[in-house]
Amino acid sequence: MATEIRVPTLGESVSEATIAQWFKKPGDAVNQDEPLVELETDKVTVEVPAPAAGTLESIVVNEGDTVEVGALLGQIAEGAGAGASAAPAAAAPAPAKQEAPAAKAELVDVVTPSAGESVTEAEVGEWSVKVGDVVKADDTLVELETDKAAQEVPAPVAGTVVKIAAETGATVEPGVLLCQIDPSGSAAPATESAPATTAPAPSAPAASTGTSMPPAPSAAKMMSENNLSSDQVAGSGKRGQVLKEDVINAIASGATAASSTQTSAPAARGPVAAEDEVREERVRMTKLRQTIARRLKDAQNTAAMLTTYNEVDMGPVMELRKQYKDLFEKKHGVKLGFMGFFTKAVTHALKEIPAVNAEIDGTDIIYKNFCHVGVAVGTDKGLVVPVVRDADEMSIAEIEKEIGNLGRKARDGKLGMADMTGGTFTISNGGVYGSLMSSPILNAPQSGILGMHKIQERPMAVNGQVVIRPMMYLALSYDHRIVDGKEAVTFLVRVKESLEDPQRLVLDL
Template sequence: MATEIRVPTLGESVSEATIAQWFKKPGDKITVDEPIVELETDKVTVEVPAPASGTLESIVVNEGDTVEVGALLGQIAEGAGAAAAPASASKAEAAPAPGNGASASAVIDVVTPSAGESVTEAEVGEWMVKEGDTVKADDTLVELETDKAAQEIPSPSAGTVVKIFKKTGDTVQPGDVLAQIDTSGAGAPAAAAPAESAPAAPAPAAAAGGTAMPPAPSAAKMMAENNLSSGQVAGSGKRGQVLKGDVIAAVASGASAAASAPAPAQVARGPIAAEDEMREERVRMTKLRQTIARRLKDAQNAAAMLTTYNEVDMGPVMELRKQYKDLFEKKHGVKLGFMGFFTKAVCHALKEIPAVNAEIDGTDIIYKNFCHVGVAVGTDKGLVVPVVRDADQMSIAEIEKEIGNLGRKARDGKLGMADMTGGTFTISNGGVYGSLMSSPILNAPQSGILGMHKIQDRPMAVNGQVVIRPMMYLALSYDHRIVDGKEAVTFLVRVKESLEDPQRLVLDL
């Protein structure tokens, strides 16, 4: 009996992840709850535990592949961990290789794995074997190519390749049989004859331009259609192979236009362009950065985003902090910062303006009767937003402790999905990096995000006198579909009032 390993739920706003690394390989013994694979999302890295003890029977997605929630990652053979052959025997019986002379129970299918819900088909690339070849378990049989990545398909067991059903260039779907392997050791002689005429083994057309791997078939076709040479397309596949997605990106960036430009213009610009290109460095975006980029752009496209600004005199908070910081740290064991004041001020304002704490779901508005405040934290891997839950029910000291704990977990890469999901509002502090003013992008599906900035001394008119005050610009980006301008401005004014008169926080005013 086999147990499936699937992508777990990653939170309300996270629908896909990238395979960061496998800790086990097919054939390895594993125990229940032992980490077996690591997934990386745009927010956090998650280790997926083994759902049962046994032997890792198969892996259907490779490192670097993008998968969606619920997608099949692999299978575990429980108990003694039978090899993959018995598990696939029933399939092989339905489509035995004709005349192979091997018993049906010894022939197993090599099938097209699932590449995630958003990928419904792939193209057969280069076959590494031909009919009659002897293979070992985990030997690469063939490469499958999608518009996102190239995936090597390993042999599920040692044996002889008795039949190849799909040729290079064929389009296949998850579950399609690619080949059959005889694990009894008797299939080689019978398969030797048809192997000579098997059309499935030829390598893709040349014209690889000297690269380590020739372009994938679909990529080569698109390159020819768009008059592109291999030197004009950066390959992102294994060993630098050019994939269909690489050609699409090159065409979108205007490479084809450059290739077909008039000769005089090329002669005039060629030396300069070549010289500049030698000083450039092309680095492919990580899957994490690609996901962050897509989600931020989706937020801009989906919401009617608008930003309103104000400024706050930070003098009162700074004086209060200076007066009590030593006593505060001695009693609570944590330093008194600005985030506790800002989080508390935001919670007060959210209670008065509930639309900023709501979200849109289809044609409904969901009002949140609680304040789960996300606090953006910069890490080496990118920006993450851990959530302070029920911040409205916490004291400033409790908020500071929780923010400190979440910040340490973020920097150490130990944040879990429970730390990252469920936020109703976000605070982003660009001031720690020196930002004077910015317009933050919404953290969908939330309807509001507050941007803090650098505290800077500026001349201000106070009671008819020009005085120097420590001022900070505040920015509230909000979804205008649900939050009116009056509500947004009022919200920001309430935050300003609470910070300029901290006693209001104590008295709940």
């Protein structure tokens, strides 16, 4: 007896959905209420559970197809009869099918770990092992990349890798099988790795094209009406699917004009000479780099971004460091750097100009009565912004310790979601790379970011005399929708005053 799997009711205003992905394939055993397929509408994502236990007998719609409510998705052959009915088809393979569950029962599944509440998927990076390799417990198997950070997946047990289920470049969700390890050391199940390598093949091209999902039905209709193509709209749905809201946002931000420039760029590659093209190297952007690009461009498109500049004489801070650096390091176990002074100066200024520490939420302004300062850190995988929480309540020594700790975690790829969320203001130090002047881009939804730059000796007029002083240009980029020019300039002047007269930090002036 077969049980039908049909599209459930999705809501009063939703009449159709897109098949996002099947969790099972024909012939797989399923339990009642176990998720079988994921449907995506222009509003929500819905998992369809198995109406009965048995074997998935057939799938009648493929991933990417659009189906209406009530449409047939597939059928389940119920009970033990499902397995029995498949056996007579070929007598010889029957023992193999009976042995497979026993072999799998001994295998240890390695699945995609959870990377935090706001992270719903990761991209499989380079595998450190291959099928047949012997691994020890805690050996690194593969690196996963999310839109926030890279994460290494260790081996839970010692044994032999007998199956790799997710290829490099594939997009996986938490709980998805990555590989299997035979703790007995037997490589007998390695023959199962052949289908495993071909199974993720459909997702590989999807990753290279940016998304494997067609636009949601309502989004596709709106895109057609406004002469927009899928590459002109950034999708926010799962696996980059374009939703109706994305199209509305794209139209509001002038996507048509912006995209015409973008679409003309590939056309410019036509005249590239063959001898030059063979010397080029095309490398797919990592998940982290894609997110950095998208967030920075979104910040430019959304905020009314403006930058104001000033310069600060770093002499007083440098003299203070020179005088107390040895004593400071001996007492606190950390070197006295510039970031402690800058972070402290910023928190003082934020208390006086709260708009720079606020954010816009729809038609509301949210003022933050705390200072979580993000510190931009460059790594070999891209820019990350770990957050120093409650920096306004910390001493300079505590700030230096926390920045040092976060910096090490960033370079080692050990930053967690809790380390990079919740920031209210950001400091970016391009001076460590030699930058003399730049205009930093906002770290949305924050309303302000301070750019530090290279300290360079310049002739300055002081009390009517020309003297050589160690000067640094400061840049404050801010969202003009919420921060007025007077507030931005005052903020930057307060930072300058605190650095040129560090006693202000001690006296809270």
